[in-house]
Structures are given as structure tokens and as C-alpha cells.
């Protein structure tokens with residue numbers, strides 16, 4: 001830092017200050033010590049210890065006038081102790097003879113330009129802030145100043161203007177420039193200017209760097225100004241400008257003008273600025289680290305990025321010679337102005353705002369915003385691309401910043417998933433971020449590419465926004481399937497945090513997501529006699545909740561849900577068709593995010609599962625819906641003939657759960673967990689701070705179960721809600737039941753997984769006993785039904801003596817009967833006949849089996865969707881065989 005420093009803080013102000021009471025030796029000791037401190041210490045160590053009450057932060061002297069004739073202050077325009085304290089502090093930070101705090105950065109330039117007389121020349125850069133340009137133009141038109149714009153980032157472009165006869169009084173530099181981040185060699189230009197004319201002054205607008213990263217007075221400049229609104233304050237809650245003068249002569253000239261014009265900073269703003277400055281180094285470090293990640297990410301995606309830390313920056317070496325950091329502003333070119341506009345308007349976390357330097361991140365298009373006052377022709381002449389986007393990076397978590405930026409780029413059509421790349425799972429990305437944030441940012445970029453092809457960009461843009469009226473769609477059919485489930489113990493109780501035991505079923509729902517090219521999205525569910533299409537442009541996209549990353553929101557959005565219920569009701573579907581359509585549109589819209597990202601597709605679904613019978617038909621449907629859309633949007637990759645990876649399974653589960661929430665209101669998540677993962681599980685929902693969990697169990701396949709559909713239709717949503725209401729109204733009845741069902745599930749789990757060893761007969765006998773008690777509890781909870789009790793009675797009657805329990809939501813639907821190993825076939829036939837006579841439909845169904853299935857290697861032209869639509873639920877196995885290829889799980 002310069003050795004020209006203030007001997008007392010007060011001297012740096014226009015007037016002497018309250019610090020005058022300090023003895024020279026005290027002041028010396030502070031300054032001598034401060035000399036050795038690093039910048040991050042100096043910004044904090046404002047020397048305010050000597051004010052009259054020993055206030056540890058500079059007090060606000062909110063007064064216009066001061067009493068008396070011979071005191072150090074008389075009028076705040078000329079001097080104020082709060083401003084004086086700030087200015088002393090700033091003088092140290094800039095290594096200046098004196099520093100001045102003014103009302104704005106532009107006021108600083110206005111004051112500085114007053115040092116130039118009519119007829120004298122000002123050389124200014126050609127990549128300047130719009131406001132700077134405006135003021136210079138005024139000086140030219142009204143002040144008779146010869147303003148010339150040259151490329152000040154090339155010393156050779158400056159030299160020809162310095163010869164005799166040019167009357168160059170001032171050379172105005174910005175480095176890095178705004179917004180193209182070009183670099184001027186401050187030292188080389190200063191040397192050249194001073195060699196040509198010792199009277200000429202070099203002025204540097206240092207706003208992009210702040211004195212933390214660059215101190216131009218040390219490089220030979222004469223005056224520095226800085227918009228204090230930016231990094232110095234850091235919070236966009238005040239406006240200020242700073243002038244730091246390298247010599248007493250310049251300081252006294254500047255002081256004269258400030259006093260004459262009255263442009264000094266007000267006391268309250270001086271106080272705020274002082275407060276902001278103390279965290280300058282801390283903020284800048286974090287903002288810069290974030291900017292490196294964003295710059296790397298955009299660079300790796302193939303955008304032309306301007307940022308002095310990137311290896312390809314043409315003047316990187318000069319920058320690092322004169323500055324200790326690359327700052328927190330970058331700009332990049334997309335190649336298309338409308339594309340840039342869409343990116344900017346799709347950003348959510350990045351605020352669309354002019355200015356920079358605040359702790360929050362901002363995105364802008366300079367040509368439309370900060371540089372709009374420069375005419376389009378001049379912008380073009382100076383090489384400022386209209387599509388340039390400027391990012392001013394804040395202190396947020398970089399994971400959120402990249403998430404938001406990535407989402408904006410996708411929505412705008414600027415990048416598309418690089419499907420050929422192995423997509424990193426969320427877990428791997430999280431680990432990578434922890435280990436090496438830079439690698440993490442590059443790995444994220446590797447998941448995407450810019451749209452390629454002959455008219456790559458324009459095509460991508462058109463696709464991205466569907467401007468051509470043609471929505472994006474998928475390249476080939478996506479075919480999926482998922483099983484239903486049987487709950488053996490714990491239904492309903494599981495909603496309230498009790499463990500339930502369930503297994504998958506060999507009955508499944510099948511789904512085909514197929515392409516459309518008419519700007520519509522559709523569902524065809526022949527089992528429900530539902531076949532509906534909606535115009536994508538007419539869906540309520542403005543209601544889609546903002547979301548981070550690929551996971552769904554935790555809660556349903558009431559506004560979106562009710563809007564979709566209304567839209568679906570207008571199509572007048574059947575009751576089941578209504579709920580399926582609403583669930584489909586809800587998941588589709590939330591996953592898509594915005595209209596620009598929407599795929600025009602049809603989901604065709606059909607199941608050989610009875611619907612609304614307690615066997616998890618809704619969860620199987622939800623899993624098909626979630627997985628096919630996740631594959632379509634490339635959030636889930638199915639590589640070769642391998643199944644879906646574990647993290648992708650979790651992702652499908654979370655989206656299937658979202659659909660279940662639409663269908664069931666308050667589901668526990670057990671049905672979708674089984675539909676997606678298959679096999680048998682012990683599932684505990686995380687509620688009321690209790691930890692949830694999901695464990696696979698074996699042992700189900702060793703027992704024979706008979707499933708009987710009472711064919712009495714019911715609605716899971718209202719049955720679940722009924723138990724919830726009872727729990728609130730009669731906790732003394734419901735809570736002990738829940739505790740007992742927990743004990744039942746615990747014991748059953750032990751028996752099934754073999755951790756409780758029992759003889760076979762005792763094992764079956766105990767399971768039957770547990771089923772009886774569990775069924776009685778469900779009856780008390782009010783979810784049994786006469787039709788279910790009839791099945792219980794028919795199976796218990798002599799000569800059968802079997803145990804039956806309702807399964808799933810109850811209220812009708814299915815019952816499950818345990819068939820002991822020794823139960824004879826003829827008796828079983830007789831039992832089936834009795835059940836049929838009751839009007840029920842008994843099935844000896846195989847339990848267990850795979851979860852989510854994805855079909856690979858579909859025969860071209862298989863017409864999977866139309867065949868599924870017409871197959872009929874009894875013929876789905878045949879339909880599946882006719883697809884060619886194979887299922888992977």
C-alpha cells in the first residue's frame with residue numbers, strides 16, 4: 001500500500017474531525033500497526049476508538065449545522081464527523097492521500113470531469129458503463145470537452161492520442177471493463193500517459209474490483225473512483241461513490257468541487273457504508289469463489305464466457321499482475337437475443353436487476369438494462385453483443401445458484417440433456433461437491449449440451465420455447481410397468497407412523513408414454529374409460545410451484561391442484577378418470593416446470609389389477625406415470641439392458657408419492673414404495689419427528705395367501721381421512737390400537753424374516769392370530785364392511801376354519817386369507833365356490849416379484865400405445881410379449 005497516508009483520520013475529510021483530540025503518538029501507533037495488517041483486517045479495523053464517548057462504531061452525526069465559530073465543523077455539506085470517519089478509513093484502504101465519500105458513483109465522475117477544461121481531451125474506453133458514457137457525452141456536447149473513445153485495453157491504441165497537440169488532460173480507465181470484462185494494463189497506460197504529459201491524470205473506475213482486489217493508485221493512477229453502492233456497501237441498500245486521490249494537490253481540487261457542489265455523502269449513508277465495508281473481504285471471497293464455479297460451468301457448456309480467471313481470457317496475465325482476484329461479475333454470450341431474454345426471465349434465484357456487488361446474485365442483459373442508454377448502433381460498433389448476459393454473483397450456496405441457472409437454461413432451450421453421458425446420481429453429485437466444488441460444477445455441465453445440428457442454436461431455441469407451435473416431444477415410446485401390493489399387517493396405522501408389512505403382487509399396471517406433435521398432452525386409461533387431451537398452452541403454468549433440482553416439492557400446491565381439478569372436470573370424465581387425470585396433469589406440470597419445457601406426449605395405462613380394491617392400483621399407476629415422465633425428461637436414465645439405478649428408484653418413488661398424494665390425500669407412501677421396489681417390505685413412515693424406514697424382508701413367499709375381492713367399490717382417500725378424523729375425535733380409542741398394531745407388525749416381521757424361530761405350524765398359527773387381532777382393530781377403526789365380514793365368516797366357517805383379514809384401505813375391496821400348508825385342494829375348491837356364491841372374486845395369487853419395470857428394445861413400429869389401449873386388462877401379458885425386446889427391473 002502507498003506510504004502516502006493520512007496522519008490523522010480527520011485530515012482526510014474536508015474539515016478536521018472529532019479525531020483531532022488524539023495525540024500524534026496515539027495516531028502513529030494505530031497507523032504504524034495498521035500498516036502491517038492484511039487488507040481483511042484493515043477493512044474491519046476502522047479507527048473510531050477516539051471519538052468523544054469511545055463509541056466502538058462510528059456514530060451518526062445527523063445534523064446539518066454545528067454550533068460555534070471556531071469548531072472543526074460548521075455545515076455538513078463542508079464536513080461531517082460521520083463522513084469524516086468513513087473517509088479516513090477509505091483513505092487507508094485505497095492507499096490514498098485523501099478519500100471522499102459522495103452521493104453516487106456518477107457524482108464522482110461528475111466531480112472528476114470538472115477538472116477538465118473546455119478544449120481539453122478526455123480519452124475513455126469503448127466498453128464503458130452506460131451512465132459513464134452518458135455523462136461523457138454531455139461533457140462533450142455542453143462542456144466543449146474533446147471526448148474520444150479508444151480501446152484502452154490496448155496501450156497501442158492510447159499512444160497515438162498522447163502526442164503534442166492532443167491536449168489530453170485525462171485518461172479514463174475501467175479494468176475489468178463492464179460488461180465485457182476486458183483488461184486495461186493500468187501501470188503501462190499510466191506510465192505512457194505520464195511520460196507524454198506529466199500534467200495529465202489517469203483516472204480508474206475501480207468498481208468491478210473494489211480496493212480489496214485492486215488498488216490502482218499503487219499502479220500509478222492519479223485518481224480512483226468507485227461506486228460505493230456496489231461491493232463496498234454490499235447490500236444494495238444505499239447509494240454512494242468514493243473518490244480516492246493520489247496526491248494532496250488532486251485531493252484539494254476534488255475537495256473544493258465537492259464542497260462547492262454539495263455532493264458529499266449524507267451522515268446516515270456514511271454510517272451504513274462504513275458498516276458494509278467491514279465485511280468487504282469476507283463477501284468478496286465468497287462471491288468470487290461462487291463466480292469461479294459459475295464461470296467454469298458455463299464455459300464447460302460451451303458458452304463464450306468473459307471472466308478473467310478463465311484460462312482462455314486473452315488478458316488474464318495482465319489482470320493477475322495488477323489484481324489479486326477475478327471479482328464476481330461475468331458475462332456470457334448465447335448467440336441469440338431472444339434466447340438470452342428467456343434465460344433471464346426464467347431465472348428465479350438470480351434477481352433480474354441492474355447494478356452489481358450485492359450479496360444476492362443478479363442476472364441482466366446489459367443492452368436492455370445497464371447499457372441501454374448507449375445507442376444500438378454504438379453498442380454494435382463497440383462490439384457489445386445484444387445477447388450478452390451479465391451475471392453478478394452473490395454469496396448464496398453455489399448449489400442453488402447452479403440449480404437455478406441450469407433450470408433457466410433448460411427452460412429457455414439453451415441446453416438439452418446430454419443423454420449419451422452417464423448421468424451422475426444426486427448422491428454422487430453431493431459427494432463430489434463436498435470433495436471438490438470445481439469438479440462438481442464441471443460434472444454438472446457434463447450432463448448437458450448445447451443443442452447441436454446445422455442451425456443448432458436456432459433449432460434448440462425453437463424447440464425450447466416451442467415458438468414454432470410445435471412442442472418438444474420424445475423420440476421413442478417409453479414403456480414401463482409396476483406391481484400392486486398386498487398389505488398383511490398395519491394398513492391405516494401406517495399413515496400415523498406405525499410399521500406396516502406388505503409385499504408386491506404379480507398383478508401390474510402398464511404404461512406407455514408416446515409422442516404427439518399437436519401441442520397437446522393426453523392420458524388414455526381404457527380401464528377407466530378415460531381418454532382426454534389438453535392444449536399445453538392452456539394449462540395453468542403460472543401456478544407451477546418453483547422447485548429445486550429433480551425432486552418434487554414436499555407438499556401439494558393447493559392452487560395448482562384446484563385449477564387442475566376444474567380443468568379436468570370440464571372434460572367430464574368418469575370419477576376414477578377424474579382422479580387419474582388430475583394426478584397425471586399435476587405430476588406432468590410440476591416435473592415440466594414451465595410451458596417452454598413441456599413435452600407433447602400421451603400416457604396410455606392399463607392394469608390387470610382390480611381398481612379401488614385395496615391392492616394398490618393407484619400406486620402402480622403412479623409409479624408408471626412418474627417413471628415414464630422422469631425418463632422422458634432425462635431425469636432417470638436407463639442404460640442398455642440394466643435396470644434403473646437405486647437413486648433413480650428413489651426419485652421415481654418420490655414422484656409416485658406425489659401422484660399418490662393427489663389420489664389418496666394423505667398416503668403413508670407404503671404403496672408406492674412397494675410398487676417401485678417390488679418384493680416384501682417393512683415400512684415405517686416418518687411422522688411427528690419419528691424416524692421412518694424401509695427394510696426388505698423375506699419369508700412371504702413361504703406362505704399361501706388367498707385374495708378375495710368383495711367387488712364393493714370404495715375410495716381410499718375418504719377411508720384414510722375417516723381414520724384420521726377418528727384419531728382426533730377419539731384418541732383414547734385409536735392410539736392404543738395403533739400401539740397394538742405396531743406390536744403386531746414387529747412380531748410378524750420377526751416371524752417372516754426368521755429372526756423369531758418357530759415350528760412351521762406354530763409360525764402359521766401365530767400369523768393367523770396376529771391377522772385376527774389386526775382385522776378386529778381395523779373393524780374398530782371403522783374401515784371394515786359387511787362384504788368383508790361376510791368373507792371373514794365364510795372362510796372361518798366349518799369345515800374351513802381359516803383366518804381372513806381385510807387388506808388395504810378396507811370399506812369393501814379385498815380380503816386376504818392365510819391358507820395353511822396342509823389345507824387340502826378339494827376344501828380350497830369348495831371355499832372358492834362359497835366365496836363366488838357370495839358375489840366375491842377369490843384369486844390364488846402369487847406374491848412378491850419385481851418392482852418398476854422398463855421395457856428395452858421395443859420392436860420398431862410396435863404401436864405399443866395403441867395396442868395397450870385396445871388390449872383389455874385380461875390380455876396384458878400377451879400385449880407385453882408382443883412388444884419384442886425385454887423388461888429390465
Ligand SMILES: Nc1ncnc2c1ncn2[C@@H]1O[C@H](COP(=O)(O)OP(=O)(O)OP(=O)(O)O)[C@@H](O)[C@H]1O
Pocket residue numbers: 509525527528575576577578579580581605606607610611612613614615616617618619621663664671714715716717808809810
Ligand atoms: N388402470 C388404471 N388406469 C388409470 N388409473 C388408475 C388405474 N388403476 C388405478 N388408477 C387410479 O387410482 C385410483 C384408485 O385408487 P384407490 O386408492 O382408490 O384404489 P387402490 O389403489 O386400488 O387401493 P389401495 O390404495 O387401498 O391399495 C383410480 O381412481 C385411478 O385414479
Ligand SMILES: C[C@@](O)(CCO)CC(=O)[O-]
Pocket residue numbers: 487490491492493494495614615616664666667668669670671716720808809
Ligand atoms: C390405507 C393405507 O394404509 C393403505 C392403502 O393401500 C393408506 C396408506 O398407507 O397410504
